Amino acid sequence: MSEIAVPPSPAADIPWEQQFATRASGMVASEIRELLKILARPDIVSFAGGIPDPALFPSEAFAEAYRSVFADPSRTAAALQYSISEGHRPLRDWIVAHMAGQGVACSADHVLITSGSQQALDFLGKLMLSPGDTVLATTPTYLGALQAFSAYEPHYQRLHPEGGNQTPDHYLAQAARHGGRPKLLYVVPDFANPTGETLSEAARLRLLDLAEETGALVVEDAAYRQLRYEGLPVPSVLALDCGRRGGIERARSVYCGTFSKTLAPGLRMGWIAGPRPLIEKLVLIKQAADLHSGTLDQVVLGDVAQQCLEDRLPLLCGTYRRRRGAMLAALEASAPAGTTWTRPQGGLFVWVTLPEQVDTRALLPRAVEEARVAYVPGGAFFFDGRGGNTLRLSFSLADEATIDRGIRSLMALVGEFVRGHG
């Protein structure tokens, strides 16, 4: 289709910025997404995007699931039609069984299907946050969560889940100073984006204490939970919560799951599991926001999850485990003195802290041009301006040899930079 010529028109004379809602002033392009567009060059080894390897998608199972829907006229008619906002029942039933496997007893009424876990975060912000309310989050944390919540104009406070001596009263007093209350306590407890770190069970229990004492809701972003490469699983926050409070109806936390990292992100399918009073409101939010997630995609994802999700985890985890190993070994072999990094038990990311004098934003153009390697400067993940000497590396996309070569080139450049400034 040929591009339509747009007639020249004078520059817009409408001062839209003055017309927008106040929340719009905080909406700025994600540094990471802009970076990813620039960095999608075939000659660059990209450790930047946190995206799954498409070679690991169960393409055959998806093809067969779509084919099977279209082979049956009555399934086809239903799959192309409007559906209920709560989500396709067989898919919710699969999630109910999956949650049970994690120690969370629930029913389909405790589950809302969302368009990826990103939409879950948006909806939770919409449900809980009035302007001036407070979100407690670690720094660094998942930037997309901050983008989702920021539309509702909260204030942020730093959470110290593994230590620190902030009392609940401290958080309450700080929140009151900004005219609101602590409403959300956001964590990625397993193999966090961006650090790869996992919260201990003790830290999870302290989070639940803090939620209880401040009245906040814990939002457990479980995006990477199923990608564990070593060590024993830590119970999910929601499972601990149900255990302490006697069931999901009395829980103070919600669990945001996704199929993006285990099956495929392109279908945009995730879920929220939590107590009914919250799910009922979230269903209304879903209805007003987009009526429901795609019917056909929900049907297909229900089939594919049922058929092959559990069976594919060993392949996924084995592949990513080897790539993580290659990255950690290359760092060990080549990182200059004064560099530290995390050793994640799962997920997609290693978090690197370089010597203080290195500015990873300033270093990036040289990394791309000279080392032919891309990463995400860590400052993007902080809401308090710190992290200038940090960077996030993803090991999900490249094979071991390429990872080894890329890390050595990058660390050689860092070494040069450090010596040049030494």
Add this chain to the structure above:
Amino acid sequence: MSEIAVPPSPAADIPWEQQFATRASGMVASEIRELLKILARPDIVSFAGGIPDPALFPSEAFAEAYRSVFADPSRTAAALQYSISEGHRPLRDWIVAHMAGQGVACSADHVLITSGSQQALDFLGKLMLSPGDTVLATTPTYLGALQAFSAYEPHYQRLHPEGGNQTPDHYLAQAARHGGRPKLLYVVPDFANPTGETLSEAARLRLLDLAEETGALVVEDAAYRQLRYEGLPVPSVLALDCGRRGGIERARSVYCGTFSKTLAPGLRMGWIAGPRPLIEKLVLIKQAADLHSGTLDQVVLGDVAQQCLEDRLPLLCGTYRRRRGAMLAALEASAPAGTTWTRPQGGLFVWVTLPEQVDTRALLPRAVEEARVAYVPGGAFFFDGRGGNTLRLSFSLADEATIDRGIRSLMALVGEFVRGHG
């Protein structure tokens, strides 16, 4: 999969209502959606849902489009992977050509893909509305638009597009009394939900005047625009706007389109076309809300739209034209004195006004039990409590003979009711 037993737990002791954002108090279940669940009984003739006839979905074309993606490994990998927030480029290119066919010259930068036009309405509310700002809308109007906007806590004022003597100063003064400004001017100009009525070109031009004088953005909900059964098309508001202001960059309106009524609603795919300063902000909203719409569904919809959308319109319009004819003829033949109804030139709905003493909410249970017919009580579409003696009928789902029988039964019941109260 068997249902998991949920252990008994004490009733929630958490006062969630006090924890929710202030906007949550306005979130109540849609009367219509609740009704539709109850009324989905095979023994009832449903004139209630405004949903397309699944027999008219191009199922073969969809099956072939999915098959073709999965036949090519590189297309498969891309279709299952993350994508850009703006939307799949070939789909946006199809929309650009479609808009050009309506007299709107634009480029792919003026188009954002949304998850149905419902999401477009949510995003426009999010972009424009601070609490206390004003939305101008007709009453009755599409309930889903009010649900989407209400999350941003606006005030509503009644719009009189075909007449009335409200001056721009009147609207500005009213809006100021509620602490905000007129921000959105929402209309369904073609074959509106729920009335089936179409705005004249003169009315559309007056809306643009009003937008200019109040500073508001016109939101043109074009959901039914392609379903015209008689008469000549009226230029879209956005086309008129571009014509007057010299191009889309200076437009004061955005156009919300959807594939739900022409191809299939189950894929949840629609778009917003408008000036770049708005689209750029809406892309950021999309990114924070759900990253992007489903990649595979966008690829498939691009293929199917390109291949068969235009060719299928005669089948769609021919079928619905006959059903509309059957409904209007049956009303003519059987409606009791004092009943009036609209004669839509397209879309899915006829709007009926019964004698004043009839309460269509109260009548509904009898309509279902005695006449075996369902409809939507019209009061649901008013934000100002009026419309108690109105109802919305959809002619999209039943064949002509069933429509004739259903309308005659319903009108016989209305006649009885009127005489009983006479």
